[in-house]
Amino acid sequence: MIRKAKAVWHGTGRAGDGNLTSDSGVLEQTPYSFKTRFENEKGTNPEELIAAAHAGCFTMALAFALQGAGLTPTELTTEAAVTLEPEGQGFRISRSALTLRAKVPNLDEATFTKLAGEAEKNCPVSKVLNAAITLDAKLV
Structure with a gap:
């Protein structure tokens, strides 16, 4: 593909x-x-698109992991905050911070933490990023 x-x-x-x-x-x-x-003028930018890609990729990876465990989420909401910072004469994306809020019936905290962590590590966008990735995952 x-x-x-x-x-x-x-x-x-x-x-x-x-x-x-x-x-x-x-x-x-x-x-x-x-x-x-x-300067936050209307339009997009590469970092915003990477954030959207990371949030979407991770959330779909988690949905598949939950499905594999026989669980169906009511809602998975993920925000990715990508940090762009100066480096030498240019810039680099140094971090992508994922914040997940999940509604998943019949899911215990330990299994949730395990599946969310695996999804973060296994989503293709996480694998391609040369940046620190953090995950704040909570069942709501």
């Missing part, structure tokens, strides 16, 4: 701008720029 997206950029790093398009069409010339990345 191969998934693709395309970035188009015009101009300099600070004054220029660009757009992102994914093969699925979910992103269709979605704007991004220095201002959407560093």
Whole structure:
């Protein structure tokens, strides 16, 4: 399986701008720029997309793990907070902090902690990130 997206950029790093398009069409010339990345202007940025990918990947991995254990979640809500920090002349993504709140009938805390930890380690996005990953998982 191969998934693709395309970035188009015009101009300099600070004054220029660009757009992102994914093969699925979910992103269709979605704007991004220095201002959407560093100044919170409307649009997206690579770190936000990585956070969405990590939250989605982990949550789906956990859903499969729960299914394998014969459990059906009522709701799994995950937020991923990706940290971008200066490094040398550039930047690096140093951390992705996952916060999970789960409603899963008939699930004990020990099994929940085990399955959530395994899902975090086994989701493909976790495996590709060269960053510290933390998980705050709670049954609600």
